[in-house]
Amino acid sequence: MSKGNIAEKKPAVIELAAGTYYWCSCGDSKGQPFCDGAHKGTEFRPQKLVVEQPTKMALCNCKQTGSAPTCDGSHCDL
């Protein structure tokens, strides 16, 4: 599967409450880093993220990460 479009060349570092989230893999969501349905009609699908307890995470916004949905530093090479 190909990589999504670059939404931003830095991760979204955010506090997440416990719950279920859907990370945007296509890069076209207007609500980065989460899916807003913009992937419809493409090969991309959102990636489910289940958070058990409140936590701070760095979610990939460049969509080139090898450890989706989290940042692996790939944006540094763009």
Ligand code: FES
């Ligand atoms: S909008 Fe990008 S995966 Fe859904």
